[in-house]
Amino acid sequence: MRTDPSRLSPTDRRIASVLCRMASRGLAWGKRFSTRLLILLVDFAFLAYLFVMGSYVVTRIASGAGTYLSIPGGFVVVLAAAAAVAWGALGTSIGRKVAQFLSGKAAVTDAVRDPARGAAPRRTRWYRTLWGWSLVAGLLVTLAAATVITGVDFSRLVKSFPDAAKILRRLVHPDGSILGEVVQLTIITVFMGLMATLLAIPVAVILSFLGARNLTRGPIGRPIYIVVRALTSIVRSIEPIIWAIIFVIWVRPGPFPGMLALFVCSIADLTKLYSEQLESIDIGPTEAITAVGGRRLQVLLYGIVPQILNPCLSFTLYRCDINVRMGTVIGMVGGGGIGMLLMQYVRVNEWEEVSMCLVAITLVVWSIDTLSARLRARLA
Secondary structure (H helix, E strand, O other), X not given: OOOOHHHOOHHHHHXXXXXXXXXXXXXXXXXXXXXHHHHHHHHHHHHHHHHHHHHHHHHHHHHOOOOOOOOOHHHHHXXXXXXXXXXXXHOOOHHHHHHHHHHOOHHHOOEEEXXXXXXXXXXXXXXXXXXXXXXXXXXXXXXXXXXXXXXXXXXXXXXXXXXXXXXXXXXXOOOHHHHHHHHHHHHHHHHHHHHHHHHHHHHHHHHHHHOOOXXXXXXXXXXXXXXXXXXXXXXXXXXXXXXXXXXXHHHOXXXXXXHHHHHHHHHHHHHHHHHHHHHOOOHHHHHHHHHOOOOHHHHXXXXXXXXXXXXXXXXXXXXXXXXXXHHHHHHHHOOOOHHHXXXXXXXXXXXXXXXXXXXXXXXXXXXXXXXXXXXXXXXX
């Protein structure tokens, strides 16, 4: 039951006004506190990253054995925290730029008044700011650390070139005696990708409606949306070759476990693509159909499907293209198809036979890629 403000006594109105001001100030204080905490945490993480990775690069270059923490970890935490506090107080730091970007106020940042144009503000170039040079330093440290960690040494290419040249000379002479077997296994690989895509489509369509934010509302729809999106993210984070290994152990080597691996990955990818397309639909046609008495099925058929049909077909063709290409890879771990034959010849150094397999794979992938690109262009 709502109370009419005009019936309140002057004392009650003053108390209500004070409470409203206190709540407003509390919300403003909480927002400022969370923003400053975010700035501090981002600056601390960035500076700690610079200290740790910089220490690894320096010790690796100096002694040949990299150490991520050349000083005790407690000192790194204290130094990074103190530097983050000082950095945030002195000027625009990385954390402040991140907070401004998240709040949508990045365009106003670093604005200074231009005397030549009166009071009109102009933005300061990034290379004239402390955060800009800090970002460059972070990128340089990352590049140096990646170079050291991955052991980049282009001289090895030159030293090992004679051995590689022998293999290359054998690869340019494909062995045509295995052409029949290669064609047969290549056809299996193509049908593995096709079957995985066709089986994944209906499952992905159903899950996409459950994983679209604008179609799953309320106390029941929102948890379903979260679960579907979480499951698709988990599945997509695992590479198809890992799924192939799991299914090979489960149902023994052959085309079937390879198809299952592609099927699982296709469901996750297509669900994500379909649901994102559903989230971007124009709500106007659906509201118009509902306003004239249309049922849910009519809204789906005439308001939603026409908007998503062509993009979803394009996504499906692209996924089929990916499945055929991935079929050659998962075959190397027992997933069937041309990949298994290719791996067998690689293990025994039969490079003429390997060349024949590579020719077949190249022709099939190129043909399917060209056909898929043309079909997607027609549907766009």
